[in-house]
Amino acid sequence: MSLERKKMILGPISPAVPGTLYQQIVDGLKREVSEGRLKPGSSLPSFRQLAEDLLVSVITVKRAYEELEREGIIYRRQGLGTFVAEQGHDRSREAKLNAAQTLLASGVREAAEAGLKPAEILELMREILQENKSYDQRD
Amino acid sequence: MSLERKKMILGPISPAVPGTLYQQIVDGLKREVSEGRLKPGSSLPSFRQLAEDLLVSVITVKRAYEELEREGIIYRRQGLGTFVAEQGHDRSREAKLNAAQTLLASGVREAAEAGLKPAEILELMREILQENKSYDQRD
Amino acid sequence: MSLERKKMILGPISPAVPGTLYQQIVDGLKREVSEGRLKPGSSLPSFRQLAEDLLVSVITVKRAYEELEREGIIYRRQGLGTFVAEQGHDRSREAKLNAAQTLLASGVREAAEAGLKPAEILELMREILQENKSYDQRD
């Protein structure tokens, strides 16, 4: 029982932020995988365990796992548990890259419609990267 | 009959694209205003007229107009119609700039989580700007 | 024709301000009367004249005059024109006092609900009076 301290995966989930609960879990797990904190082959907490940790319903966790499995980032084995797929890291990165590209492209479109010239958009990006960098150094 | 074609404001609206119908209308009108095709003081089509043009319900257009009024881009007068506000152009540009910033920041976050370094993100942006430019020259 | 300069009654009417057109006219005329710029017995411009001056429809002016007549502030004589009633000044003042009282009472209720104590409300009022005073000295 010296193991009382369980490694909590994921920050806290809250209904008070935009995005549905299960989407928050999906995003959080993708981040864990893409940033290497969850390595291919390693096991994920059980539905019940994670649900308890995050104070959400088991069903919500189940949905999140289902979506991740559909994307090929994790796989489930009857009676054994849930694991990060071998290609999980790459698939997760890929998904994030796609998302990033879509978001940046949308941002560029909006900025262009607001009248910003390409050079100005790049300047804006540099500012954003700057902020993001200092923010990253917080932990 | 070749004169059937009346000057339509806004491209066609479709339930098949991402974003709700009324959001598509809001975005489209914001674009018209921010890019100067609808000038301050000029009148917008009536609910019923635009609804007919876009093949959506009157209510859907109404909701869109409500949101634009809330943002101070247009104003509505009983019995008179709906008009572009004096500050409509600026407010619309502002809103677009805010949206752009949010989207770009999200994109940066995703890209960073996927492991891209700031320099790589900037490179990605240059590519996107390049595509966008050639796309702009289509008409 | 040296009379080109006609005495314009009322500031400009605009659809770009809150309140319907005819209500703006009613309010404006009430103000003229209650502040003594239109004296009892003096004549008001004709429908057509005022409509032309204010760039609104004759019907809109007509409605405004009807409302003022209903309130006993003006009266109309077939073929002669429209005049400020003898009691017009008093009635107009009365109406304004009633309106003022209602507005102030509503303001007090809101302020109380926001947690302001009577003394604080009075303090707020002093500030408002101060602003109003300096504003009044503009002309």
Next chain:
Amino acid sequence: MSLERKKMILGPISPAVPGTLYQQIVDGLKREVSEGRLKPGSSLPSFRQLAEDLLVSVITVKRAYEELEREGIIYRRQGLGTFVAEQGHDRSREAKLNAAQTLLASGVREAAEAGLKPAEILELMREILQENKSYDQRD
């Protein structure tokens, strides 16, 4: 059967009083929040529940909730319900203070146009505060 009486949030809504139905609901809920009877994080009744309680359409309640969410006083989560935002109390008080200020300023303007001098307006305010006080002691 004497237990039929369930704790109703908000007084009865009526089409007979000034202000639209949904505005009455908005005001009522703002009051609940600004006066602390609805605390941050606590949940509001569902659309359908409140609609039933108040004998209005579900849609009318929806509109009210939409406006409150826009003002940042509450937030809504699909499948979970509607909750008072963390800053709900402050935002609600702020909104009320703004409203109070606007109303008082309009009242002052009307009173000034009716010829009341600042000192007289303050005197009028004192009377109003007096009435309001005794009215407050009713329950």
Next chain:
DNA sequence: GTGGTCTAGACCACC
């Protein structure tokens, strides 16, 4: 069960 969107159609006030 919750909220989110879209639809239809009523009635009113104003121009």
Next chain:
DNA sequence: GTGGTCTAGACCACA
């Protein structure tokens, strides 16, 4: 004719 409010009832996504 315009916008403003309220109503009814559909279907979907999420928990």
